[in-house]
Amino acid sequence: MSNSPQSWYQASAHPTPAAPRLDGDARVDVVVIGGGFTGISSALALAEAGRSVLLLEAETIGAGASGRNGGQLIAGLRWDASALVDRFGMAQGKALFDLAVTALDRVRARITRHDINCDYRPGQFYAAARPDHVPKMAKEVAFLHNVMGYDHVKLIARDDVHRIVNADGYYGGIMDRNGGHFHPLNYLIGLAHAADAAGVRLHQHSPARNIQQQGDKVIVTTDHGIVTADHAVLGCDSGMGSIRPDLAHFAMAVMNYNIATEPLGEDRARSLIPANAAIADSRFVLNYYRLSADHRLIFGGGEKYSPRPPKDIPGFVRPHMTRVFPSLENIGIDFGWGGAVGVSLNRLPVMGREGNIFYAHGYSGQGAALTTLAGELMAEAIASGSTGFDLFAQLPHRPFPGGRLLRHPLYVLGMLYYALRDRI
Numbered sequence: 153m154s155n156s157p158q159s160w161y162q163a164s165a166h167p168t169p170a171a172p173r174l175d176g177d178a179r180v181d182v183v184v185i186g187g188g189f190t191g192i193s194s195a196l197a198l199a200e201a202g203r204s205v206l207l208l209e210a211e212t213i214g215a216g217a218s219g220r221n222g223g224q225l226i227a228g229l230r231w232d233a234s235a236l237v238d239r240f241g242m243a244q245g246k247a248l249f250d251l252a253v254t255a256l257d258r259v260r261a262r263i264t265r266h267d268i269n270c271d272y273r274p275g276q277f278y279a280a281a282r283p284d285h286v287p288k289m290a291k292e293v294a295f296l297h298n299v300m301g302y303d304h305v306k307l308i309a310r311d312d313v314h315r316i317v318n319a320d321g322y323y324g325g326i327m328d329r330n331g332g333h334f335h336p337l338n339y340l341i342g343l344a345h346a347a348d349a350a351g352v353r354l355h356q357h358s359p360a361r362n363i364q365q366q367g368d369k370v371i372v373t374t375d376h377g378i379v380t381a382d383h384a385v386l387g388c389d390s391g392m393g394s395i396r397p398d399l400a401h402f403a404m405a406v407m408n409y410n411i412a413t414e415p416l417g418e419d420r421a422r423s424l425i426p427a428n429a430a431i432a433d434s435r436f437v438l439n440y441y442r443l444s445a446d447h448r449l450i451f452g453g454g455e456k457y458s459p460r461p462p463k464d465i466p467g468f469v470r471p472h473m474t475r476v477f478p479s480l481e482n483i484g485i486d487f488g489w490g491g492a493v494g495v496s497l498n499r500l501p502v503m504g505r506e507g508n509i510f511y512a513h514g515y516s517g518q519g520a521a522l523t524t525l526a527g528e529l530m531a532e533a534i535a536s537g538s539t540g541f542d543l544f545a546q547l548p549h550r551p552f553p554g555g556r557l558l559r560h561p562l563y564v565l566g567m568l569y570y571a572l573r574d575r576i
């Protein structure tokens with residue numbers, strides 16, 4: 153993504169800690185590959201647990217999805233809690249849900265402990281884009297209250313939606329006070345400073361070219377040095393194919409695009425989203441949006457199943473925004489950018505280990521919060537064993553069908569079918 157246009161996040165980013173290219177060989181307890189939320193949070197937790205850690209980032213910290221996403225902190229997994237219980241039974245389903253929602257506590261704990269200035273705001277609203285989505289939401293809210301003991305959510309009636317978001321076309325929704333939004337790149341940079349202070353060796357412009365287990369050691373080769381470690385953590389998400397193509401088949405990269413309007417001024421911005429919550433709607437190809445601290449609308453909408461970005465990203469996303477907010481038809485758009493969302497076949501994160509190599513990817517659009525949890529669970533598994541890691545690692549996953557050549561075309565066909573259902 154190094155050639156993609158500058159994002160509003162890059163334009164408003166805090167300085168990153170020094171992280172020179174790796175030059176020379178190194179011997180550490182743990183080598184971490186990937187400078188996104190997964191890799192940096194794992195490296196930080198490992199250093200806090202007393203391990204020597206070296207992190208390799210192919211480009212720059214935040215070059216992947218962690219520095220480009222919508223900043224929506226969404227509680228739980230992509231499955232409804234009731235679906236988790238139906239599929240895995242009460243004990244395992246509830247344990248998964250309970251663990252997944254702690255992701256938000258872990259993000260907030262990091263923000264507080266390291267004093268990370270990332271514009272965190274509470275509140276996330278899931279808006280019903282069709283009338284038939286409302287009864288399902290009502291059932292889920294009752295299940296969350298009565299069975300899961302999760303009382304942060306409230307069902308919002310159609311007539312009350314305007315108190316949260318001033319847009320037509322929503323039939324109600326679920327407000328989750330435990331969710332929220334933040335400036336993702338500044339959160340990541342804050343984590344990187346904390347990792348640096350905890351003793352993690354950070355190396356940008358240092359792609360890992362090869363990883364091998366030799367006896368009880370892991371050997372990672374880069375262009376300018378070899379790292380030998382007892383354990384490795386792979387936090388490469390959509391870049392997994394560059395180092396472990398076999399694992400990459402368990403997730404597919406879907407391109408997604410965001411825009412930032414010109415600053416709207418506080419009053420106009422608040423008139424669009426009075427609750428200042430993160431909003432995501434229930435369409436299959438969803439719209440998701442929120443206000444920035446400098447009163448812009450940050451809007452994501454539309455998906456592209458080819459890796460090539462549209463020539464004009466603002467032109468690609470703008471129609472989705474004006475369908476939600478017609479009053480913004482003539483507003484200036486200062487930034488447009490995109491990135492790859494790693495999506496697994498069943499939409500649950502793919503976590504596991506092979507010998508001394510741990511990995512987590514395929515968060516399916518909910519990685520802003522889940523990555524801090526996944527990174528820390530891998531660190532706990534390495535440092536002291538973790539039942540939380542085991543719970544995720546037990547989840548069943550299959551690679552996308554179709555083999556190397558047909559996998560992507562088959563996936564695109566499937567996605568287009570569901571995208572079409574949004575329009576009927």
Ligand SMILES: Cc1cc2nc3c(=O)[nH]c(=O)nc-3n(C[C@H](O)[C@H](O)[C@H](O)COP(=O)(O)OP(=O)(O)OC[C@H]3O[C@@H](n4cnc5c(N)ncnc54)[C@H](O)[C@@H]3O)c2cc1C
Pocket residue numbers: 185186187188189190191208209210211212213214215216217218219220221222223224225226358359360361387388389390391392394395408409410440452490491492493494512513515516517518519520521522523
């Ligand atoms: C446009 C967009 C909007 C999104 N919106 C949201 C949202 O609102 N809410 C939400 O929850 N999720 C959202 N997501 C998803 C979320 O951003 C991701 O799930 C999350 O950031 C993944 O973090 P990560 O650290 O695992 O991967 P990444 O942030 O992608 O980091 C992986 C890093 O690994 C590096 N790397 C890869 N291969 C190698 C190698 N061989 N050697 C060294 N380094 C390597 C890459 O350069 C990259 O920096 C969005 C994603 C995108 C693209």
